[in-house]
Amino acid sequence: MLFFNSKKYKKLKLIIFAVMNGIFLFIGGPEIFVILLIVVMLFGADKIPEIARGLGKGMRQIKDATNDIKREINDSAKKQGIDTDFVKDINREVNEVKDNIDDFTGPIKRSR
Numbered sequence: 001m002l003f004f005n006s007k008k009y010k011k012l013k014l015i016i017f018a019v020m021n022g023i024f025l026f027i028g029g030p031e032i033f034v035i036l037l038i039v040v041m042l043f044g045a046d047k048i049p050e051i052a053r054g055l056g057k058g059m060r061q062i063k064d065a066t067n068d069i070k071r072e073i074n075d076s077a078k079k080q081g082i083d084t085d086f087v088k089d090i091n092r093e094v095n096e097v098k099d100n101i102d103d104f105t106g107p108i109k110r111s112r
Helices: 007-020 031-045 045-081 085-112
Strands: none
Touching: 031 085
């Protein structure tokens, strides 16, 4: 990963880090297009595959780390006897309520 260690790309690293952490959550399509255009103008089209590879590897590492943390939390909760299936119970209850609402609103929807 020599690309991400060079001083020239330090600002790009910070931008990538910010994007991956959700700072630019509300950016739309045109804004992303302008950002990509600026990246192509700054770094050239020949560097884009290298940047994309680096981003892909970084995203994979973040996903793996997130999965490891989730697994560790679930394992420690199970060791301590904490029920980790409460989400399934909540989803089941929510689905039952949705079914009841659909049964109640079914005739109303059909009468339109």
